[in-house]
Amino acid sequence: MNLSTNNEIDIVRASSTKINDIDFDNLVFGNIFTDHMLICDFKDGKWQKPTIKPYEPFLLDPSAKVFHYGQAIFEGMKAYKDNNDDVWLFRPDENFDRFNKSAKRMAMPEVPEEVFLGGLHEILKIEKDWVKKGKGNTLYIRPFMIATGTGVVAAPSSQYRFMIILSPAKAYYSGEVKVIIAEHYSRAANGGIGAAKAAGNYSAQFYPTKLANEQGFQQIIWTDDATHTKLEEAGTMNVFFRINDTLFTAPSSERILDGVTRKSIIALAEKEGIDIQVRSVLVWELVEAAKNGTLKEIFGAGTAAVINPIVGFSYKDEYFELPKLEDSVALKLKDKLTNIQYKLEEDTFGWTVKI
Template identity: 55%
Template sequence: MDTSVKNVIVEKAKTSKIDQVDFNNLSFGSIVTDHMMVCDYKDGAWETPKVVPYQPITLDPSSKIFHYGQSVFEGMKAYKDTDNNVWLFRPLENQKRLNISSKRLAIPEIPEAYFMEGLKALLKVDQQWIPQTEGSSLYIRPFVFATGKGFHASPANEYKFIIACAPSGPYFSGKVKVLIEEKYSRSANGGVGFAKAGGNYAGQFYPTQLAVAKGYNQVIWTDDNSHEYIEEAGAMNIFIRINDTLITSPTSDRILDGITRKSLIELAKDEGINVEVRKITVKEVVEASKNGTLMEMFGAGTAAVISPISAFGFQEKDYELPELDKSYAALLKKRITDIQYNRAEDKFGWRYKL
């Protein structure tokens, strides 16, 4: 199969809505740009990607996305530096992970050229939408879903790959208070927890609502079997600092291989921070809080980058995290965002210039 892309088809919008946007007061992911990239899978092959005006899509009620949940997505960002250069952060990692997710849900994998050339064509058309306000960026959402029709429980024969973008401010403002989950599970061994499947997130909403009703912002997920081990923080990977050691759970069938996560591990090691990738129990975290050695907890992901945790709840009791003048969270967030916004040297080769 020819996996190269000769020409991405571009159909520009007749008018732009960019003048209606206050770029100094951006919420996260609620305003979309003028265009989107669309690529259809039919007759056993991906068709030529197209950049078209952002618009609704029409689907048959029997489209399999509605019935069997074949849907995966990615989250990434575009940044603009002070010289108006546009940068991506490790985009090929997103492309690879999208295919890992797709394979697990029996969705046809997308060739690298289709992903990258379609994305670049979209960003070229909508590059004026990339904000330069401090802390803001253009959030990019690639996603694939089943459009093939029929009620038979089987993989679809047709799919749609879309990339849509939203100029966005910070995902969270301030620190978050979390509840360690003791009943519900985000994922299980042999399941799809490692994939960015839409259903993974749908299954999180109800337990999170229960936690919010108790005064928490998010849930800390524990393992599906014993609920003894810390796994993820809401929709993010989690880091825990005990004394001067930074600990994060190893990836598995249940835990997403976060691009921000593995970047932070490299940056922490580069800073001389002792990093341990290992299982960590709830008991160990509670004991560390009680004896004063628990210094920090924070979530890590594309949307929030790093989200410091101010307190966690467990078995009807809250445990406060100390306020630090020089936290690992602040240090690592500055390191990674300085690379992303082209404010510092990129010794790792993570930046991708458009």
């Protein structure tokens, strides 16, 4: 191993690389990780010096509070390589801000910009060869923080670990996606942690999603916890509905994650002259639109999948197939967004950041 420093970060380089053993044409999302990871610990009331070191397991005490009280948050980001071999990030400031909003909601310490963004830039410089050229190829970035303090008293931890790991990726979902509208289970509740990107939000979805899978559906469109009449998110993504020529999406709230892709789609739609309304969409509106033929598209939006069209939905045991369109707004917006991310079109929004 080779030890070096940039004054702000200690760097321990791996003695060899596993990149030549990876089949980049047949990646399973989130299963392969790069040679290095970033670690920064919080203890004695302050953040310590970050370290970039070889990717490896690490030990935790069995009483670490992450195991018992679920103090764990994360972000999802991607790096892209353009045709000139330059590596780019997409709106990393939004992920940084949201990460610290999640930290605050979960009674965890906020991560300094020089650790989160500065550390991210440094590790991407080291792992730039893992970012492959070509539309569809990305390096998925997973910043996360866990409570590492010990003891089983139900109270916030006094110690935490912030990490960044990287995984080469292609498409997140493959094949057609059919969804079922939730009538009983909820993703989040008012006053809860739905707006935080907390690990517990996702584990709570696994069981109802398993039930949906058993019925032949890939995901759930979540509804509000109080009345189950408002459409909120699709699986792990924000969700959009196109009725006639108007695009609808729910407003962010205590229950709904303020997605970076969601915000970008709204801005792109407005620029493209697409009528878009940010308001609560009711289940009966969607069912009525499906029955009278005015429902044209439903699609999920998130970092991992970018935009994922939904081919049909079920509600109260009635299934509604969506029309197959040549003028899909979802695919048009996905193409526009990914062209900006891969630097194939001018970024007039100032969203992209060069490494």
